[in-house]
Amino acid sequence: MNTKYIDLINQTFYFPQEEFKLEDKHLQFHNIDLMGLVEEYGTPLKFTYLPQISTNIGRAKGWFAKAIKNHKYKGKYNYCYCTKSSHFKHVLNEALKNDIHIETSSAFDIDIVENLKAEGKITDKTYVISNGFKRAQYVTNIARLINGGQKNCIPIIDNYEEIDLLSQEIKGKYNIGIRIASEEEPKFEFYTSRLGIGYKNIVPFYNRQIKDNKKVKLKMLHFFINTGIRDNAYYWNELSKCLKVYTSLKQICPSLDSLNIGGGFPIKNSLGFDFDYEYLVDEIINQIQLFCDQEGVPVPNIFTEFGSFTVGESGGAIYEVLYQKQQNDREKWNMINSSFITTLPDTWAINKRFIMLPINRWNDSYERVLLGGLTCDSDDYYNSEQHMNAIYLPKYNKEKPLYLGFFNTGAYQESIGGFGGLQHCLIPSPKHILIDKDEDGNFTTKLFSEQQKSEDLLKILGYHGE
Incomplete structure (x- = not known):
């Protein structure tokens, strides 16, 4: 029987794809070792893969140059x-x-x-x-x-x-x-x-x-x-x-x-x-x-x-599933260690859907779930993917951490979410790193911003001095 998560993906899509593939049973994005990022920086984590910005600009310029030449x-x-x-x-x-x-x-x-x-x-x-x-x-x-x-x-x-x-x-x-x-x-x-x-x-x-x-x-x-x-x-x-x-x-x-x-x-x-x-x-x-x-x-x-075409496909977010709540006989809620409302606000505001894939455990069996954020707001959830009215992920196992990646999130989410400011329920903004390539084509990472601390939010709220 084809009961593994990787079987589900292979039955549904052409996989691997240009930017997504598996290496050592873990997901890679543009050949970036995502589990390596998790191990080095922890989660929740946001990243920007800078070379993709230049790639997309080059793609568009190429299409227009070709059309202009074709039509003289x-x-x-x-x-x-x-x-x-x-x-x-x-x-x-x-x-x-x-x-x-x-x-x-x-x-x-x-x-x-x-x-x-x-x-x-x-x-x-x-x-x-x-x-x-x-x-x-x-x-x-x-x-x-x-x-x-x-x-x-x-x-x-x-x-x-x-x-x-x-x-x-x-x-x-x-x-x-x-x-x-x-x-x-x-x-x-x-x-x-x-x-x-x-x-x-x-x-x-x-x-x-x-x-x-x-x-x-x-x-x-x-x-x-x-x-x-x-x-x-x-x-x-x-x-x-x-x-x-x-x-x-x-x-x-x-x-x-x-x-x-x-x-x-x-x-x-x-x-x-x-x-x-x-x-x-x-x-x-x-x-x-x-x-x-x-x-x-x-x-x-x-x-x-x-705008979105230039920068959108450079961005991603990685979360960990903290816990699973079985709320009735049909609905299982996987709780992530952040908030959709604050880190991916378009999922809440305009029901936007991003590419969502697990980073690890692709060879485990899968189940249908709902994803819930940490805020005390009933709208802080993610319940379907672009191609179907459901989410399937490797089965929850408290002994085996599950990490989820949301991809092509680079446009608007930081500004709409109020980067560096107050977040709903005071859920802190996650750590953000920049990923680039050096002259030899090797990946480099740089910390752009730390996860918000309590004192950052208290200062904004006026609790720390005049």
């Missing part, structure tokens, strides 16, 4: 990293090794850009695409960046007042973009995105505020939909509407030469994940070219803003 597309491609996915310096340092550009979302983002620029990681030629609703400090910081020589900083206009606000603080001429307020999927709670300016209003807005304004030059149209880039009727329909706006604007605005198609590439969330990135990129380039040829306008330069 005359525009250029620019890869931007969406910093809100992970603002950490080690992430930006790795990403910026790859000749990329930056997309910002708020005032403090500009401070990060200036810090990186002072270190030589960013130059005046780097594009800084400034998205988001711009409050006073964000406007001031953008103006400071442009006035300081960052002429490739392009504020993306989100509402009708922003041009006047920016013009009051920016010296001389500057470039802008306009964000399209795309229509949401029919199942959404609202019809149109709150971000940007509606399709029908963009050309009148250009004629009213930009056309005769000698201080600003429209360079970019920005298009992004909440569901991201997908091969479905909704995406292609919204892209078509965007291209109608672009070609209409281009016919009356010679300076417009760039189309930003945003981000939203999915990342691998299951061993059964199958997404044809190359086809989708090729078809996007094809559609843009066909539309522009049909309307008799030059094709635009293409910008993307990949």
Whole structure:
């Protein structure tokens, strides 16, 4: 009988896979010895595998280069990293090794850009695409960046007042973009995105505020939909509407030469994940070219803003199963030594599923379980995997510790979880390590942050002195 956990995996998926394999009966991730990490650093543990950031940037650049060559597309491609996915310096340092550009979302983002620029990681030629609703400090910081020589900083206009606000603080001429307020999927709670300016209003807005304004030059149209880039009727329909706006604007605005198609590439969330990135990129380039040829306008330069795709697949979390609770005749709860709400908040907030695999005991028999976190909150649980409405793991045995890995968790989880701050039920943030490779290709590990201590939390709460 095939009753071992490894039999279950082999029956369900093609295994091993590019990033996952077994070595000495233990799981490896990109050839990283995960049990070795557990033995050296303990659990709970978070890690960032930095080389994967460069790998994914290279993959996307390759797909666009191939499509541009196939279609003899005359525009250029620019890869931007969406910093809100992970603002950490080690992430930006790795990403910026790859000749990329930056997309910002708020005032403090500009401070990060200036810090990186002072270190030589960013130059005046780097594009800084400034998205988001711009409050006073964000406007001031953008103006400071442009006035300081960052002429490739392009504020993306989100509402009708922003041009006047920016013009009051920016010296001389500057470039802008306009964000399209795309229509949401029919199942959404609202019809149109709150971000940007509606399709029908963009050309009148250009004629009213930009056309005769000698201080600003429209360079970019920005298009992004909440569901991201997908091969479905909704995406292609919204892209078509965007291209109608672009070609209409281009016919009356010679300076417009760039189309930003945003981000939203999915990342691998299951061993059964199958997404044809190359086809989708090729078809996007094809559609843009066909539309522009049909309307008799030059094709635009293409910008993307990949955030989760850039950094998501570099991250992971490892927990230990502390105890099993049999709550009724059907449900067994494996309790982990941390909290899903605090360490993987998207599992709680938007029911997101990551790749979840045991690190050890693959040759043991398996059982169906639920996973519970340590907080006193009924929502602190994980109950299914992306491909099925269940979780199967090696059977609990208090004499044989079981370690679980959650993978591709590198985007948003630290910032949404409030890195370094208070955690629900005062469950401490886990230890975090950085994994890299040296010049000889050997793995190196570095402790980025220790697990939170009681005094860290008490200080935040005001219990330690004035």
